[in-house]
Amino acid sequence: MSRLPIRWKLTLAFALGLTVVLTAVGVFLHAQLSANVDAEVERDLRIRAGQLREMVMRSSISELPTTDSEDLEPDETIAQVLAPAGGVVAATTHADVRLLTPEQLRAAASNELFVDRPGDAMLDESLRIFAMPVQARGESFIVVVTDSLDERAQTLASALAVEVVGLAAALIASCGIGYWVAGLALRPVETLRQRAAAISGDDLASAKRAPLPVSPVDDEIGRLGRTLNDMLDRIGRAQAAQKDALLQQRRFLADASHQLRTPLAIIKAEVDLAQSGTTKDNDLRATMVSIGEETDRLTGLTEELLLLAAADEERLTLSSDAVNLHDLLADVAERSRGRAQLEGRTITVQSDQSVILADQQRLEYALSNLVDNALTHGAGSVELIGQHTGDTVQIQVRDHGVGFTDSYLAHPFVRFAPTASTGRGSGLGLAIVQAITEAHGGVVSLSNDHGAAVTLSLPAEYLISIVTEPLRR
Secondary structure, X not given: OOOOOHHHHHHHHHHHHHHHHHHHHHHXXXXXXHHHHHHHHHXXXXXXXXXXXXXXXXXXXXXXXXXXXXXXXXXXXXXXXXXXXXXXXXXXXXXXXXXXXXXXXXXXXXXXXXXXXOOOOOOOOOEEEEEEEEEXXXXXXXXXXXXXOHHHHHHHHHHHHHHHHHHHHHHHHHHHHHHHHHHHHHHHHHHHHHHHHOOOHHHHOOOOOOOOOOXXXXXXXXXXXXXXXXXXXXXXXXXXXXXXXHHHHHHHHHHHHHHHHHHHHHHHHHHHHHHOOOOOHHHHHHHHHHHHHHHHHHHHHHHHHHHHHHHHOOOOOOOOEEEEHHHHHHHHHHHHHHHHHHOOOOEEEEEOOOEXXXXXXXXXXXXXXXXXXXXXXXOXXXXXXXXXXXXXXXXXXXXXXXXXXXXXXXXXXXXXXXXXXXXXXXXOHHHHHHHHHHHOOOEEEEEEOOOEEEXXXXXXXXXXXXXXOOEEO
């Protein structure tokens, strides 16, 4: 059964249900016909018994018909007039046959009685017997009439044969109709299957892909079609996103290879120069310093790539430290203050004493990147501002330079993109800031407000305590 097509399953289920219904109807009709035939036989027996009773009441015993007379019953059925003891007073035929048992005679002496007598050696036909008491001229008699049950059985058998043939014919015709109707009902499903089979992998990601045909009726087939269309749309979006991610990954790898190639080439050139034997002590010392600087650059770039890779795979782990917001910004400012002083610039901190739950080392790394970008590409003083505002804790790093270009603001977090203000070089700074901020559940936003401003917004759930009084340093 489990291997049958659904169309055949529906047809068989329809046939089974129809068989039960038609069988129940046939049984009811056959029972009704049997009851009607029995009622007709009993009505005829009562009429004949009534006629015989009238004859008994009009005649004397000597004038009643004898067994040789045909006045009582001209047909093949039997009619007898019995004495209460069972003796035959008159009979149309078979006067020597006792139709009633002694118990039935006693019952018939006081009440009407219907009994069935099966055929035997003396009477080959089964009979239905009707007996009733009669009082005539002060004497008691029992009038007995019979009718054959074989004709009744033949009538019912013929009717049963007709019913069986009709049931079979109706069942076969209904199964054919059910198979056809099931095919019509499943045709939209087959259409969906054919259209779905014609969709290729490239079609899924195409915006011009035609949707599967859906029935306008809100039934199981219509809902199935809409569900399949939604599923194909989700698959298409996922496939498009996967392609974009793959292209972005390839571009990222190409850019990373280009960035790594430069320090490696410089290190290789410096090593070759040191090994040539023509380098003097001072030049050799300068060569080693250059190699160290490029190695540091290569190490930093590798660490940044590893951090971004972990963020992409959602493997960027964070520690949970209670971090004082003002102290965090002060430490970051202190690390870059020496460089700022050499350039004749200042770094200021304005923050409240809110305490947040965060990874201090990661946040320091992100904020140091922002301060370094501000010193490299901005101008004027660099401001670090931290405060609790509504549902967020905001940390902002701003300078007073020319700000971000419009093209950079359109795509600020593209890795290895040209820098914000100069349009020269490449870097991963803002991409790393974004990865660390999002790992904390926050967002990064860029704006131009008399210079470049980068704001980190962390959700208030990371807030432990609030001290609203701002502190300057």
